[in-house]
Amino acid sequence: MSRRVNIADVAREAGVSSQTVSRALNNKSEISAETRVRVLAVVERLGFRPSTLARGLVTQKTATLGLVVPDIANPFFSEIARGAEDAAHEAGYSLLLCNTVEDPSREIEVLHTLEAQRVDGIILCSSRLAEEDLSAMMAKLPTVILVNRVLSGDDLRSVCIDDEAGARCAAQHLLDSGHRAIAFLAGPPASYSGLNRARGYQRALSEAGIPADPDLSLACDPHLEGGYNAARQLLSHRPDTDAFLCYNDLVAVGALQACAAAGRRVPEDVAVVGFDDIRLAGLVTPPLTTLRSDKRTLGAEAVRLLLRVMAGCPASCESIVLQPELIVRASAPARTAVEKPVTAE
Amino acid sequence: MSRRVNIADVAREAGVSSQTVSRALNNKSEISAETRVRVLAVVERLGFRPSTLARGLVTQKTATLGLVVPDIANPFFSEIARGAEDAAHEAGYSLLLCNTVEDPSREIEVLHTLEAQRVDGIILCSSRLAEEDLSAMMAKLPTVILVNRVLSGDDLRSVCIDDEAGARCAAQHLLDSGHRAIAFLAGPPASYSGLNRARGYQRALSEAGIPADPDLSLACDPHLEGGYNAARQLLSHRPDTDAFLCYNDLVAVGALQACAAAGRRVPEDVAVVGFDDIRLAGLVTPPLTTLRSDKRTLGAEAVRLLLRVMAGCPASCESIVLQPELIVRASAPARTAVEKPVTAE
């Protein structure tokens, strides 16, 4: 079992010093064209792969970024990861993937791991850390970009979906369609995005001169059953409810089923709007009106911002906010109320 | 801007040599308890994180594994990734994530990258490389575990879903329910899992004494439209078709829609069986009978096998084959044909 070939082997074989090999590999200018060709031929022939460990040790750069997500199996984050990986690969960076499984202590642990790995930067998605812990960590870590969370009064960069604007737009759409008793199925009380969506919902109502009605807002699990239960409850307590704005598409599907179970037609009696535009949204009956956010772009932009900040770009590019797009389908059609055909997916 | 603290700083501060610090960090035995405590206190106070780069350079181990998938945004692979990350984390390993975007040259590229990163092992999912290229690469790389692909006549380890057994089981289920003209919507012609599923389908038929009918097998895109188009075509050319066995759940949903469009009732006129049990499967109308495979376990087992092989375990554990489970829902009920309630998800 032979030793792995290193730069000295290449140098010997090519009859040059290892510095010259290094220059050839790194496209340095101080080397003659013919030497470079000869060296690279030997590199190729021996199948030499320079160790990024050794290189990183001396350059203090690893060309590696950390990606921290609560759960890569969640489509929301796997889309972000895909976008991040695309952008990272394009820039010549590798990605170290860490799941926090929604556990703050695990989050601290993976951040320490990434620090030990000497990643050049970190994309931190939906951090569950308390503001103080997060601030404390960030001070010691390499450049961090926050996704889906902003940290107030700091020089920290973040990339977000504009949940408030999205919810406001959706609520506005429902108002424009003549709905007045619009319920909000709010998702988990501790969710940042849920809070922002609640804000957008309330703002749209107040702008329309409709007084806030606490009975119409209900927290729920962010899954189908959560939506079903919350919607059933609301339909029985407040039979005047004529629309549901939902925390996400699964909750919305639950609301659809609750309407069916309660004998209320969608969209004739009750309109339903989801959030996220997951694949399912276009396939249920009736197809869901929902807010689509481009998670892949979000991930890619996060990496690009990270690389810019790492490169020391001027403060011009501090944060990025992506606008979600309202996808109008049959569960909450536009005012003229013509059912649109299902958008093929 | 202060320099990052290193082992010498800790040593100086603790009044010992850096070797002693190293011993304290690595739980070596040759160190007194009190010295260890004192050293670790300094480590904590200074927030020292040993560089895994430097450590890896000398130990020739990085505690890092490579995970290569075609597309992390595909739920199939993000589930595998989640399982892999769980198992890796449990064993103290980090995961380097690479997407190949179904491009063989990109696959070679990422394998080279992982080699340069000196990962200790690689999980390679659904490799698209030609047998010869793959064999050639494996020889140079660290230990590789293949997921969803086996390489014949080699000492290569793999972890797979038993697609053939799954398809055979599903076909058997349809036969048991009295179906005879069972069509197979085969997915992409080049798909390994598709070929294996075709094999299981044909085997079930031949065991039942039903002659192979090439007209009833049709390749299609692995998406909803692909299933829709293929099913429509089949329903018009072969109106006697009384069941669809589908490459995956999306294709099956397409088949459902095709049946609806052709005025055929499911399951009364035509039964439909999918593959994978994605979330959508239980939510469409009628809910899909499908084969569920535990992708998360698949990923975790791949990592565990990799770690065992890396540890030089005896050949006993060469390959792992996971059996999919038939989930019977309304689109292809059991013979007695009582519609089961939707399994809440």
Next chain:
DNA sequence: TTGAAAGCGTTACCAT
């Protein structure tokens, strides 16, 4: 139990 020195594989710096 502890420490000094060598070395992992590369690039930076300074000569030539």
Next chain:
DNA sequence: ATGGTAACGCTTTCAA
């Protein structure tokens, strides 16, 4: 344009 030497930060080996 090329090479020698030191350095990156750690662990291993050997000596004390």
